[in-house]
Amino acid sequence: MMLSAFDIFKIGIGPSSSHTVGPMRAALLFARSLEQRGLLARVARLRVDLFGSLGATGHGHATDQGVILGLFGDAPDTVRPETVQPRLEALRRTGTLMLLGTTPIAFDRVRDIVFRGEESLPEHPNAMRFTAFATDDAVLAEGSYFSVGGGFVVEGGQAVAQTAAVAVPHPFSTGDELMAQCRENGLSVAALVLRNECAWRPEAEVRAGLLRIWGVMQQCVQRGFGIDNPLAAQALPGPLRMRRRAGELHRELLAQAGAADPLAAMDWVNAFAMAVNEENAAGGRVVTAPTNGAAGVVPAVMHYYQRFVPNASDAGIVDFLLTAAAIGMLYKTNASISGAEVGCQGEVGVACSMAAGALAAVLGGTPAQVENAAEIGMEHNLGLTCDPVGGMVQIPCVERNAMGAVKAINAARMALRGDGSHYVSLDAVIRTMKQTGEDMKSTYKETSLGGLAVNVVEC
Known part of the structure; x- marks a missing residue:
């Protein structure tokens, strides 16, 4: 299905x-x-x-x-x-x-x-x-x-069925099948996925639903920045008493607006991602993208697109989400997006891959360049462990989302500098991620029995 x-x-x-x-x-x-x-x-x-x-x-x-x-x-x-x-x-x-x-x-x-x-x-x-x-x-x-x-x-x-089984016009279960469908039908990844979505609901409803998803992501960032959310001034819940940093970073960036800093966009991406994951750690409303532990990567890159890419639009936002969803489907179908099953490569790694491919798409990339960006995004997250300190989605999860978002932007830019041809296919890197997760010790798969979880003293 x-x-x-x-x-x-x-x-x-x-x-x-x-x-x-x-x-x-x-x-x-x-x-x-x-x-x-x-x-x-x-x-x-x-x-x-x-x-x-x-x-x-x-x-x-x-x-x-x-x-x-x-x-x-x-x-x-x-x-x-x-x-x-x-x-x-x-x-x-x-x-x-x-x-x-x-x-x-x-x-x-x-x-x-x-x-x-x-x-x-x-x-x-x-x-x-x-x-x-x-x-x-x-x-x-x-x-x-x-x-x-x-x-x-x-x-x-x-x-348990997530979506009722229907016949879609362009079924795919692998990256190769997705690329073949795009070539044969002269469609972008987003256009192809949109046609499939219309098998379940009208196009206007699809677009409205995706923009609602984007709206929740935006609200999450705003709340993470402390806008109309006094709770953002408090420490995150739990024994770590971890200080929330996104609001302070946001205020600093606003104060420095116009300063000649060629890397200011990176600071904004960090702020967007941390805002989401601090709000997530506090039990706030987020969008799984594709998980909560990795919920900050895709919204951060979408905010980067909206803020720093000329002529960004709602149509681009819809295409971003459709493209990212296609990539996420491949990981969910052929591997895993569970940190308890394959480590954080299945969460932040997959989110990075999704965001990289989607950004490449809205920046004008071909389907081949989109696949290349998604592959790069995962290739350099292979082996990423899930070792939350104190069993909480705080350390290293909040910063890890910021790093994943920055990595996704770089992966997209690298892919767009090429012609779409690449040695390692997206299917190959998905298989590798799955095999790596199977080989990974259970102590590094969301048990808090290894890695940072045992080498950082809880306060």
Whole structure:
């Protein structure tokens, strides 16, 4: 089944697509399954077991919070971030959870959500098991779910459909197939993906939806800069007490406007990326692109396009997102976008590849140059580990997004200086990324058991 651009770019909340958004979706699916089976009124209590990476770093990634929100009946794209903490406090105080907002059950966050980081299920390192009990402690229902990156969820071995299966006019599953489709039909990558998207919804709706995605990205940057967001002056949540820097950097850049600094654009890109990922780390609203941990790369490069490229337009923004989505689909289909599965090369590396190809496209690149830029973006992120300090999406994640964005811009510029021919294909680098992830020790795949996570002392 072909993925949609709206599968790759999904509106959610921080701090993690795999550890917060995915568990929220899984909990909502399980709760709805109880309702559909007529069991909701019989539920007295629930237990949620979190395995593998979810168990190991779930505290720092707010996995338990995501689960609770899903049980409340919240979805990642509609939950209001400002309501989360008051409702969690009410749950702590009363010990009562309103399942799907209608059915009260006894619930204790510490007792009923069990972190089993030392145990893994064979299907995927991000595993959850939900168990519903009746008043006599008899098991009413069980369900296993796997959060496979980018907010995607697999239930009991079956993929949960993100977009209804339809026949698209230009199907592709590899980079070579995508390039062949572009050549044979005389289409850019964006135009080809747009035609596919129109198999699901009218073109006007596609464009409006993508501009809504862009609007959420812009709002996230503004909030990260502290504009109409007093919380941006606070340290990020958690024991690290990490200072937010994007707002201060933004103010400095505004004060220095007009100064003769040939690298000022790089400072702006850093500010854009850090604003997004600091907002993500604070639990704010972001767009998975393709994950929350890598959510700052694509918006930062899009802001670079808007601010520094002459004649930038909304049409260019739509083409950027369509092109980036095509590249993201290839990684999702043929490898992984889960840090728990392949390390951060599958998150920031993929985001860098997506942004590089998309920027090359809106700067006038041919499909071959787009593929080249995307390949360069990943080639120089191969082996990137996922080793969050304290299990939190803060160090090195915030700065890593800024580095990924700058690298994407350079990759696009390198590709545009060539004619599109290159030795390493995008398909080859995707295969290599997948193989590298398989060879990588589990300690470097979102477990916080290796790398910076054990060499930086938590304050």
